[in-house]
Amino acid sequence: xxxxxxxxxxxxxxxxxxxxxxxxxxxxxxxxxxRKFNQYSDSSPLKDWxxxxxxxxxxxxxxxxxxxxxxxxxxxxxxxxVRCIMDDVFGDRNYxxxxxxxxxxRGSFLHxxxxxxxxxxxxxxxxxxxMAPLVHSSTEVGKRIPIHNKGxxxxxxxxxxGSMTFNFSDRTIPAGEMNxxxxxxxxxxxxxxxxxxxxxxxxxxGPFRYGQDAVNKMAETPGxxxxxxxxxxxxxxxxxSRGKVLTNLQSFRVNGSPTNEDxxxxxxAIFGAEMGASFDTPKxxxxxxxxxxxxxxxxxxxxxxxxxxGTTLAVAQKLGRNWVGVELNPDTITSYIGPRIDGILxxxxxxxxDGYTPSTNTYAIHTGVTEMAx
Ligand SMILES: C[S@@+](CC[C@H](N)C(=O)[O-])C[C@H]1O[C@@H](n2cnc3c(N)ncnc32)[C@H](O)[C@@H]1O
Numbered sequence: 107x108x109x110x111x112x113x114x115x116x117x118x119x120x121x122x123x124x125x126x127x128x129x130x131x132x133x134x135x136x137x138x139x140x141r142k143f144n145q146y147s148d149s150s151p152l153k154d155w156x157x158x159x160x161x162x163x164x165x166x167x168x169x170x171x172x173x174x175x176x177x178x179x180x181x182x183x184x185x186x187x188v189r190c191i192m193d194d195v196f197g198d199r200n201y202x203x204x205x206x207x208x209x210x211x212r213g214s215f216l217h218x219x220x221x222x223x224x225x226x227x228x229x230x231x232x233x234x235x236x237m238a239p240l241v242h243s244s245t246e247v248g249k250r251i252p253i254h255n256k257g258x259x260x261x262x263x264x265x266x267x268g269s270m271t272f273n274f275s276d277r278t279i280p281a282g283e284m285n286x287x288x289x290x291x292x293x294x295x296x297x298x299x300x301x302x303x304x305x306x307x308x309x310x311x312g313p314f315r316y317g318q319d320a321v322n323k324m325a326e327t328p329g330x331x332x333x334x335x336x337x338x339x340x341x342x343x344x345x346x347s348r349g350k351v352l353t354n355l356q357s358f359r360v361n362g363s364p365t366n367e368d369x370x371x372x373x374x375a376i377f378g379a380e381m382g383a384s385f386d387t388p389k390x391x392x393x394x395x396x397x398x399x400x401x402x403x404x405x406x407x408x409x410x411x412x413x414x415x416g417t418t419l420a421v422a423q424k425l426g427r428n429w430v431g432v433e434l435n436p437d438t439i440t441s442y443i444g445p446r447i448d449g450i451l452x453x454x455x456x457x458x459x460d461g462y463t464p465s466t467n468t469y470a471i472h473t474g475v476t477e478m479a480x
Contacts, residue, residue: 107467107468107469107470108419108423108428108429108430108431108447108465108467108468108469108470109124109429109430109431109469109470109472110413110419110430110431110432110433110439110443110444110469110470110471110472111411111430111431111432111433111471111472111473112433112434112436112439112471112472112473113432113434113472113473114432114434115133115135115162115165115411115412115432115434116158116161116162116165118411118432118472119162119165119166119168119169119411119432120165121472124168124169124409124430125168125169126168126169126170126171126172127169127171127407127430128166128169128170128171128174128407128408128409128430129170129171129173129174129175129401129402129403129406129407129408130174130175130176130177130397130398130401130402130406130408130409131166131169131170131174131175131176131177131408131409131410131411132176132177132179132394132397132398132408132409132410132418133162133163133166133176133177133178133179133410133411133412134179134387134389134410134412134414134418135159135162135178135179135180135412136148136150136155136412137180137181137183137184138150138152138155138183138184139181139183143386143387144384144385144386145385145386145414145435145437145438146434146435146438152184152187155184156184156187156188156191159188159191160191160194160195162411163176163178163191163192163195163196164195165411166409166411167195167196167232169409169430170232171232172232172233172236173231173232173233173236173237173238174231174232174237175202175229175230175231175232175237175240175401176192176196176229176230176231176232177205177227177228177229177397177401178192178227178228178229179207179225179226179227179389180225180226180227180228181222181225181226182222182224182225182226185204185226185228188228189201189204189228192228192230196230196231196232199234200230200231200232200233200234201229201230201234202229202230202231202234202237202240203229203354204226204227204228204229204354205226205227205229205352205354205355205356206224206225206226206227206354206355206356206357207224207225207226207227207356207357207363207393208223208224208355208356208357208358208359208363208365209223209224209225209365209366210223210365210366210367211223211358211365211367227397239351240351240352240400240401241349241350241351241352241400242349242350242352242396242399242400246344246347247344247345247346247347248343248344249343249344250332250341250342250343250344251315251341251342251344252315252339252340252341253314253315253316253331253339253340253341253342254289254291254312254313254314254315254339255313255314255315256288256289256313257313258313258314258315259313260290260311260312260313261311261312261313261314261317262294262309262310262311263309263310263311263312263314263316263317263318263321264307264308264309264318264321265304265307265308265309265310265321265325265331265340266307266322266325267304267305267306267307268303268304268328268329269303269304269324269325269328269329269330269331270303270304270329270330270331270332270333270340271302271303271329271331271332271333272299272302272303272304272332272333273332273333273334273335274299274334274335274336275299276299276300276301276302277299277336278296278297278298278299279293279296279297279299279336279338280293280296281293281294281295281296281297284310284312284337284338284339286337286339289312289313290312290313291310291311291312291313291338291339292310292311292312293308293309293310293338294308294309294310294311295307295308295309296308297338303328303329310338316342324342324345327345329343330342330343330345331343352396352397352400356393356396363392363393363396364390364391364392364393365390366390368390368392369388369389369390369391369417370382370383370388372388372390372391372457373385373388373415375456375457376446376449376455376456376457377415377441377442377445377446381441381442385414385415385438385442387414388414388415388417389414389417389418390417391417391420391421391457391459394417394418394421395421395424395425395459398418398421398422398425398427399425402425402427404425404426404427404462404463405426405427405428406427406428407427407428407429407430408422408427408428408429408430409429409430409431409432410429410430410431410432411430411431411432412432412433413431413432413433413438413443414433414438414442415438415442415443415446416431416433416442416443416446416447418431419431419443419446419447420446420447420450420455421459422465423447423450423451423464423465423467424450424455424458424459424462424464424465425459425462425464425465426462426463426464426465427465428465428467429469431443431469436473439471444471447469450464451466451468
């Protein structure tokens with residue numbers, strides 16, 4: 107059963123049932139912008155705001171498992187102050203990195219001196235030596251990856267007999283140049299194509315993406331390489347989904363990361379135009395998907411103790427993770443988080459996520475001492 111606390115983060119986190127159960131915490135707290143949003147006031151004396159964050163971060167540390175991690179989302183105003191607090195609470199040896207998220211396509215004319223188009227996500231481990239790399243799956247099974255890679259140092263590779271399939275009729279291709287305008291590559295042995303595969307082992311020279319050891323390993327699967335044309339430009343056909351470590355730049359230009367505009371459109375799709383537009387600070391689901399998928403496995407528990415419209419909790423639910431949420435404003439729980447999770451449980455969520463099995467776990471709301479099952 108997932109848990110949703112209607113309380114301050116620091117009070118909720120003192121609940122000992124939350125200790126050592128969280129694999130990943132994502133916090134998107136008020137940034138102390140001095141603004142008054144529809145749902146909450148974002149203005150506190152700096153000292154009070156920093157003290158509240160320090161108490162909350164200390165509480166989050168108690169909830170983390172030994173291999174757990176925490177992501178704190180902020181703008182650049184006070185990130186240096188919060189990083190110092192996190193160095194104290196988590197230890198600077200457990201600093202993992204700072205992710206930069208490009209939140210806007212362009213700066214606003216309202217920015218007087220420097221247009222601000224990025225937010226920052228501070229990442230710490232409870233114990234970095236136990237934390238797994240932040241890997242997201244990027245290579246699907248069956249994806250073709252060209253063997254040649256322009257710019258790499260030329261080398262010679264040998265392809266074992268039977269390791270390549272050819273999409274043209276059987277023939278013998280004599281050794282010789284296989285140059286294109288951009289890549290120089292030679293076939294060093296005559297190649298006999300019989301029954302759609304290479305009858306003999308053959309060598310090629312060129313700028314290759316892989317070394318011989320990797321090619322030998324890939325060639326253990328017959329037909330691991332495919333060559334569609336007689337101009338030999340083979341590709342490796344990926345046999346497994348392989349992970350890539352997340353980069354610290356999440357950008358719509360570089361890796362298709364969603365922006366605040368996407369988050370607003372999602373809110374309107376989920377809550378309707380009026381309600382969606384009136385929640386001021388939602389984050390996009392695909393950003394949370396990237397982070398949660400990289401930091402947790404299905405069945406792990408995700409914590410968001412400034413839950414807002416419930417983006418983290420909704421994505422955790424859709425990715426088959428358990429979750430604990432905390433939100434101070436009861437109206438935000440009844441108007442946003444509750445309906446959003448209920449929609450996922452009822453199968454009416456307008457933004458289902460491909461490739462995951464959603465959790466069917468329901469949730470209980472804790473309001474101080476009373477508890478109400480959903
Ligand atoms: C920036 S918003 C979070 C937005 C959220 N990530 C989303 O995608 O909708 C911060 C939220 O924290 C809540 N909040 C403010 N102070 C809090 C506190 N001390 N404890 C728990 N929640 C708090 C606010 O009501 C607001 O909903």
